[in-house]
Amino acid sequence: MAKRTGEKYQAIIDAAVIIIAENGYHNAQVAKIAKEAGVADGTIYLYFENKEDVLISLFRNKMGLFTETVRKELKNTGSPFEMLARLIQAHFTRLQQDRSLASVLQIELRQSEPSIRQGISQIIREYYNLIEHVIRFGIEKGSFNPDMNPRLARKIVFGSMDEVATCWVLSTRQYNLLDMTIPIYNILARGLSMTGIAPPFPREIPKTH
Amino acid sequence: MAKRTGEKYQAIIDAAVIIIAENGYHNAQVAKIAKEAGVADGTIYLYFENKEDVLISLFRNKMGLFTETVRKELKNTGSPFEMLARLIQAHFTRLQQDRSLASVLQIELRQSEPSIRQGISQIIREYYNLIEHVIRFGIEKGSFNPDMNPRLARKIVFGSMDEVATCWVLSTRQYNLLDMTIPIYNILARGLSMTGIAPPFPREIPKTH
Amino acid sequence: MAKRTGEKYQAIIDAAVIIIAENGYHNAQVAKIAKEAGVADGTIYLYFENKEDVLISLFRNKMGLFTETVRKELKNTGSPFEMLARLIQAHFTRLQQDRSLASVLQIELRQSEPSIRQGISQIIREYYNLIEHVIRFGIEKGSFNPDMNPRLARKIVFGSMDEVATCWVLSTRQYNLLDMTIPIYNILARGLSMTGIAPPFPREIPKTH
Amino acid sequence: MAKRTGEKYQAIIDAAVIIIAENGYHNAQVAKIAKEAGVADGTIYLYFENKEDVLISLFRNKMGLFTETVRKELKNTGSPFEMLARLIQAHFTRLQQDRSLASVLQIELRQSEPSIRQGISQIIREYYNLIEHVIRFGIEKGSFNPDMNPRLARKIVFGSMDEVATCWVLSTRQYNLLDMTIPIYNILARGLSMTGIAPPFPREIPKTH
DNA sequence: CATGAATGAGGATTCATTCAT
């Protein structure tokens, strides 16, 4: 039923990003999005199933591009460490370039509606896979610690970038997100690397009362 | 106006955790929470300003306890690495103990309503400070890398645990969150440690077309 | 059931006048009145059937006093014109003395709830009767125009004083209501008097198109 | 935002008059008005800001018409006395024609909500001005007593008509309001006229105890 | 007599979605 292409399709998605960033998810009425996109309210329903579909499509559209951009960025990259560096750099670059989008991705779309989460999970998983691929590649190449569970390592890498990005979006001070690239790289690279040494997980010492 | 103590106050908060975990924040009608708590709808408004206040109070109440528990756990801990280990362990233990609470903290409270975020920020900052304190202590003791920005390191530690916890809550498979403790410790410890070595952030090589 | 006497009974009525004058009828919650009266919410229900009963009792209490005061004032008055003069004077004096009460009587109690109107009608009728009595007395004495319907004349006298009082209460400028006494007397006295002459009601002249 | 014209706008206002007259303002639920108007509940909010706005608009709409009708009626009227006569006649005619409207104007709109009063004051003032204009005209022409304060005279004229109308609306007996026209004219005309004589306001005689 | 914590019915308003044009 819903026509998922065309000029207006994209206009509606872009309008949704702006309106959600400006008003927050719960004040982003369909009517506002329609007005911003320059179409009638009803027109949105020619291109999308419903409001939720707009959100999921928005995420697919923007996050898909995001993943693709990062993937290309990593294409001609040599070492795993360089890949990690480029990953972080690309991640932050993309967010910094479009603060509205960053706000929507980092804050507004963290909604709890299970159906939205599900619609989103597929596309975010591709990004996860990309990160996990870097990890596995690093382990294969002998650069990253082979004892690591790649999926866990991915969560650490993504969780770290995500937390840094979220703090940046929420911050009132307008600092430069890209400045975080090297510092975060330094910590994560060390964490993932073969060579580092740290004390093993300490056995819990039973408390003596 | 709102009486913020008493048996019913706690009953309402506990009921809210259950109802929000089951239905999501936006499907958690006040009437449902009241019923679960065994009180009348209006009674909620004797103890809370409004629905939002229930959410914020819930967070304050539970997260405050959370922070306090972790703080105590770290009290008689020797080395920074042991503190890190205990921090992760305590963090995951608390979430694992109460899956409803975990769901609410990890998912439902990531609401975009600015007023909720603001009400929450104070109390989450205390937890942040606790983590940051561990980092600074580690740097002082010569265990952690003094080149790190403690605040950034905190974001990495928190972001990593948070991502792992969120994945766990969202996962349909019922795996044991505590099993992640040692693996995540191993990566983070290495990342924070003095001793690790990893290639420096690679200069970007201009692409030759 | 309801005990209609005692110190607290009066305290509640006086508190109601103050609270209603301050907040308007619809923001005059029972709890506020109770607090102002220095009693518990529930205590009000020992003295009054319900909130409506408080209002009706308030009106009975205050308006009864009002009527009684005016009646006494007219007791030793000689001529009908003097009675009219004293009536207006007493009416305005009473309102001017207690602005809260004036506000409640002129504005807040003009509620539309039929049951309140009914509860009030009995007591207001006594005041009406008093005015009507003055009119009839004036006609009997040959001072007032015998062609007048006394009931209609009463409506004119009361309606005029009432409108003047209402405007005074609603006015932001704090002028003196008693200053209106003589001017309004002059018009009403002439209107009621035997001697006045004015053109008869003009026949409607059919419009010629 | 609210579209203040159209067929449905008028239908809602007319429905509001009927429902408010039947149930009183505070029992006139929006849902009832919508049903009577044959529209959906939400439709009301396309034409009015909120329920209060319905009331105020109703008053503006009906009272505006009222004033306009009376103004036209007075247009080709000769003497001040004839104007007074026509004023009273038009006033009562309009109310008698539409008893629901009369009930709403005389009873239900005497609400105490300050915001409603304010919304109404502008339009009632126009009617006041019209009456005052008649008074001033009569004084200029030498027909009315020049010693009168025109504003006070207006209050007496309006207050008298208003009281008579209110009693008529509240009365259970279905008498004819227009029958009051000539009697009230006779009293008011005499009261306003140049020629009448009445004893001056009596000096207060100090009571001898 | 007095208290005040608890009750729960009741209603204005929003906004995603539809459908006649």
Place this chain on the structure above:
DNA sequence: TATGAATGAATCCTCATTCAT
């Protein structure tokens, strides 16, 4: 295709009243 007026379900909160103490 596109419109936008109309729909109506869904819910938070208030506050008069009760009753166990």
